[in-house]
Amino acid sequence: MPELPEVETVCRGIAPAIVGRTITKVQLWRASLREPLPRGFKKQLQAKTIQKVSRRAKYIIIELSDGHWLIHLGMSGSVTVGFQLQRKKHTHVGVWLDDGMLLHYTDPRRFGRMDITRAPLESHAWLAGIGPEPLTKNFNAKYLQTALKNKTMPIKTALMDAQLVAGVGNIYASEILFLAKVRPQTAANKIRPPRLERIVTATKAVLKKAIASGGSTLKDFVDSQGEPGYFQTQWQVYARAQCLQCNAAIINFKQSGRMTYYCPRCQK
């Protein structure tokens, strides 16, 4: 569910409510997600003031007066804020703030993860190897050309590799390649610069548009207010049977275990 645009949507949604607030209480209904929460988790949040909310790849980064709180939503995680939040079946973490606001982390599949670190962020194991943010100028055709030079894997699989570019997941990888008119199975190292340029342009365009729409909802994505996103209504190929541009039948197949969609007429 949550790829870069969804995580960005969550960050923008919670920031106004939590920045500047001090944590007064932490409750763990379940202290283990994908892996156990770090030792001293509650204590490291207690009485800390939230300075800033940002995003790196698919990680939410909450800067505390002492340290950073990293949250990954996995496939089914959500962070919601409110004064009257009801705990749901899979709400695992609750954080109370000094104005009475409450933050919930809910995650049915528990593929999410959290950590709190006082070391420099860039040295954190989860962030250390991650590639450039796609919406920055560090992500460009020249970079892609170098990075893909020895990659024989299909371009769609490459786009989902966080080491290559941060935050692109399964849905947006298909959407990006549709907009770039490149077939997902094309070997990454065989793509010439003009098409790499198209892929870069399409990546930025798709992600920006998705952020502007508040992210996508498949099954259960909800933003910080518990509302679904609306970008899925704009999907061009993902989960579609017919191409919106040319009416051709959309092809779907598995690549590295993930479902891929493309239009055989629009994408060459």
Place this chain on the structure above:
DNA sequence: ACGCGGCCCTGGATGC
């Protein structure tokens, strides 16, 4: 070193 398959977990959709 690289690329891929398996796996972690639950819930929803589908089929019998």
Place this chain on the structure above:
DNA sequence: TGCATCCAGGGCCGCG
């Protein structure tokens, strides 16, 4: 209606 099966947007690990 009830039960079994399959599938899902992420990312780590281990194999060949």
